[in-house]
Amino acid sequence: MSTDSMDEIRISTKGVVLSPAWVTASKNNESHPSTFFTAVTGVFNMSAGALSASPSSMSFPNQTANTRATLTEKSVTATAISQPPVSSLQCSPKAITAGSAVTCELLISASPQSAQIELESSSEQVLTPSVVTTRPNQSSLTFQARTSPVSKQEQVTITATSGTVSAEDTILVIGASGPVLQVQKKQAARAGELLSFTVTATDPSGLPLHVDGAAIPAGASFDPPTGVFKWSPQASQAGKHRIAFTATNSARQSTTASTEIDVDSGLPALNGPSLSCSPGAIATMTGKWLGAPGSQLSDPTGASFDLGGTSVNVNGQTVPILYSSANRVDFLCPETGTGTQMSVEVASRFGSSQPVMIGVQEAVPTILSLDDSQQNQGLISFYGMNDLVMERNSGVPSHPAQPGDQIVIFATGLGSAADSSPGTMLVRLSDVYVGVESAQAVPGHAGVYGIQVRVPAAMTFGAVPVQLQMTMPDGHQINSNIVTGTFEAVRQ
Numbered sequence: 001m002s003t004d005s006m007d008e009i010r011i012s013t014k015g016v017v018l019s020p021a022w023v024t025a026s027k028n029n030e031s032h033p034s035t036f037f038t039a040v041t042g043v044f045n046m047s048a049g050a051l052s053a054s055p056s057s058m059s060f061p062n063q064t065a066n067t068r069a070t071l072t073e074k075s076v077t078a079t080a081i082s083q084p085p086v087s088s089l090q091c092s093p094k095a096i097t098a099g100s101a102v103t104c105e106l107l108i109s110a111s112p113q114s115a116q117i118e119l120e121s122s123s124e125q126v127l128t129p130s131v132v133t134t135r136p137n138q139s140s141l142t143f144q145a146r147t148s149p150v151s152k153q154e155q156v157t158i159t160a161t162s163g164t165v166s167a168e169d170t171i172l173v174i175g176a177s178g179p180v181l182q183v184q185k186k187q188a189a190r191a192g193e194l195l196s197f198t199v200t201a202t203d204p205s206g207l208p209l210h211v212d213g214a215a216i217p218a219g220a221s222f223d224p225p226t227g228v229f230k231w232s233p234q235a236s237q238a239g240k241h242r243i244a245f246t247a248t249n250s251a252r253q254s255t256t257a258s259t260e261i262d263v264d265s266g267l268p269a270l271n272g273p274s275l276s277c278s279p280g281a282i283a284t285m286t287g288k289w290l291g292a293p294g295s296q297l298s299d300p301t302g303a304s305f306d307l308g309g310t311s312v313n314v315n316g317q318t319v320p321i322l323y324s325s326a327n328r329v330d331f332l333c334p335e336t337g338t339g340t341q342m343s344v345e346v347a348s349r350f351g352s353s354q355p356v357m358i359g360v361q362e363a364v365p366t367i368l369s370l371d372d373s374q375q376n377q378g379l380i381s382f383y384g385m386n387d388l389v390m391e392r393n394s395g396v397p398s399h400p401a402q403p404g405d406q407i408v409i410f411a412t413g414l415g416s417a418a419d420s421s422p423g424t425m426l427v428r429l430s431d432v433y434v435g436v437e438s439a440q441a442v443p444g445h446a447g448v449y450g451i452q453v454r455v456p457a458a459m460t461f462g463a464v465p466v467q468l469q470m471t472m473p474d475g476h477q478i479n480s481n482i483v484t485g486t487f488e489a490v491r492q
Helices: 415-419
Strands: 011-013 025-027 030-032 086-092 095-097 101-108 114-121 131-133 140-147 154-162 165-174 180-182 186-190 195-198 200-202 209-214 221-223 228-231 239-249 254-264 282-288 296-298 311-314 317-319 321-325 328-332 341-348 356-359 380-382 406-412 425-429 432-435 438-441 449-454 462-471 477-479 483-487
Touching: 086 154, 101 114, 101 154, 101 165, 180 239, 180 254, 186 195, 200 209, 282 341, 311 328, 406 462, 425 449, 432 449
Parallel strands: 086 165, 095 165, 186 254
Antiparallel strands: 025 030, 086 101, 101 140, 114 131, 114 154, 154 165, 180 200, 195 228, 209 239, 221 228, 239 254, 282 328, 296 321, 311 317, 311 341, 321 328, 341 356, 380 406, 406 449, 425 432, 425 462, 438 449, 462 477, 462 483
């Protein structure tokens, strides 16, 4: 079981976070929000072998355990690392707004061995991968650099270095036109207990700021210098309260943001389900007061029936719980008859929720994904490697897949097809369907399967849709949700 911080990456399906473990990645020595189970929510430490039972140390299925690529090395092959000269670096667009990204293309002299290229930004406002690794004979590659939402306007130089040879390019970061306010949009408060949170205000130009609060409820306090809001609501104040905060700088530029505080008794309450469930799959329920405020607990093995006082009952029976927080629980769907309805309740130290009905289907294939990614990035890794199949970036170890690569797609809800021959499943990569080489349960992560395929030579490159297609025993087909993976041509 583990407790995780908020500074992580969540893994979800389309609109639903599915798994329980947390994953952290670093970008230029700072934490970046992202998750592997929740998939992304354990430390994202993927290496050769099977996914471990500990959510803080995860690795992927690999039949060749002695061929290993670590996070720090970011190796793409088992060959030695060389350092070919860097030819040029071109980033586009040349001007970007705060909070957006730029794509840079790096040209190098091809080498028969892999090479590590060091990247550096002249500003802390623009984050790049610290290192990118070429493939043998690769002559060009791309990576992404991202800016902070509170960036000020400045010229930033990005430099790529190999040995003693460097190439650089300069971009213009256009800062926000006024103050930037950050406050959680929705808050839950229990009558008689203290609610406290902080409103953060930043001025990209460095001008002095003053923050005001409007519609502050009776008995609440807001301290403008620190941005701290405190309130112990009374039972008579039950209901929703919207509070607006305004930050104004010395140039009289202002920005307003609001939060909605929902005051009630604190009994667990479930939202309606967004998906059906299949036996043995991971299911997610969202709501409020499902766990202790601020807690995030996980046991992806499926061995726990209680996490921090939170449990899930299906048709009156307690089932394995994989993840719990104040507003989400993940659990394993039990073996019940398909075509039926399950009654789901969540119990915590505050009481029990009203039951919610969930439909049971033979299979509900769902590819796990990083839920904080802008393109619904799928949880797709390279066979026996750490990196995800996505553009090289500062937040997650990653690089695009190329034709011939073996990749592993992590999914749940495969039903009986998971135990059938690989021929019952196809994977759509852009507009091309490819056969599945294997589908194996991931050790230590209940309900999760690794689906292995090989990238075809003829396909559309870039960030493309990825989807599973399953043929059930009676011949009918079921499609999964759609996620994104990034693929590139062999560049030699």
